[in-house]
Amino acid sequence: MRITGGAWGSRRIVGPPKGAPLRPTPDAxxxxxxxxxxxxxxxxxxxxxxxxxxxxxxxxxxxxxxxxALVERAPAAAQLIRRNFAALAVPEDAWELIVRDAQQxxxxxxxxxxxxxxxxxxPPFAAWEDGLAALASAREAGVLAAxxxxxxxxxxxxEPALSGFAVARALRGAFLLSVEG
Numbered sequence: 759m760r761i762t763g764g765a766w767g768s769r770r771i772v773g774p775p776k777g778a779p780l781r782p783t784p785d786a787x788x789x790x791x792x793x794x795x796x797x798x799x800x801x802x803x804x805x806x807x808x809x810x811x812x813x814x815x816x817x818x819x820x821x822x823x824x825x826x827a828l829v830e831r832a833p834a835a836a837q838l839i840r841r842n843f844a845a846l847a848v849p850e851d852a853w854e855l856i857v858r859d860a861q862q863x864x865x866x867x868x869x870x871x872x873x874x875x876x877x878x879x880x881p882p883f884a885a886w887e888d889g890l891a892a893l894a895s896a897r898e899a900g901v902l903a904a905x906x907x908x909x910x911x912x913x914x915x916x917e918p919a920l921s922g923f924a925v926a927r928a929l930r931g932a933f934l935l936s937v938e939g
Contacts, residue, residue, distance in 0.1 A: 759813055762789040764820030771842040773811055780810045780835060783880055783911065787931045788817055791878075791909045794927065794934060798876050798907055799823050805867075805874035805901065807860050807881070807892050812839035814878040814909075819852055826853045827872065829863040860892040868899035876907050883913040890920055897922045897937055906937040 759773040759782055774780035792799075795818075804818040809828035819826055830836050836857045843853060856863040860881075877896070881889030889910065896902045910918055911932045918925065918933050927934040 759811065760785060761813065761817055761820050763792060764817070764822065766816065766820040766846055769846065771811065771813055771816065771845065772838060774835070774838065778834070779832075779882070780838075781880075781883065782811050783814055783878075784931065787911070787929060788814065790929055791932060791934065792817055792821055794929070795876055795907060795909070796821060802875040803827075803873065805829070805877040805896070807877065807879040807896075808889060809839060809855075810835055810880060812842050812855075814880065815853060816842065816846065816848070818876065818878075819848060823876065824852070827867060827874070828853065828855045829860050830855065830857060831859050833857060860888065861895055864892060864895050864899055864901055867901050872901065873903045874901060874906060875903055877902060878909045878911075880911040886913055886916060890918065893920060893923065893935075902937045904937055904939050908935040908937065909933070910935055 760770045800822040802823045804823040804826040806815040806828040809830040815826035815828050879889045922938050923935040926936045
């Protein structure tokens, strides 16, 4: 697995071990999505729901995001995220790892008044509805700013039906959503 662009472009990071339940975002999807998101990333606050290996946050920071909040409930995946961020010597003030359920993490971010301009949501496909619920909660709590852009990875033939979100573009294995007013 590698970072596809920006300051750490072409740098490899550690993926999950064989047999692990994580499904890393394919490089081709990240490259396509971040090419579209590029202009929005400069100085942006990036939210990474169901962060897995942390590669999407690393990609965002590599391409100019100011900071990233990563939400991942699995302790083993959280360790992998810490390892990958340490390997690239990502400054500690540029990222925050929240090891808890997405709904709990979003409630905490809302209490702190944090708002995000760009988000990535990659729920396990077996629990894809959890990702939809997390995005709905993020919007309702104001964690996603009006006009924020969200990449939602999706299982084949899935269609996101989320109130308050518009599908801006279909990507290879994901949708680019825009948070409505």
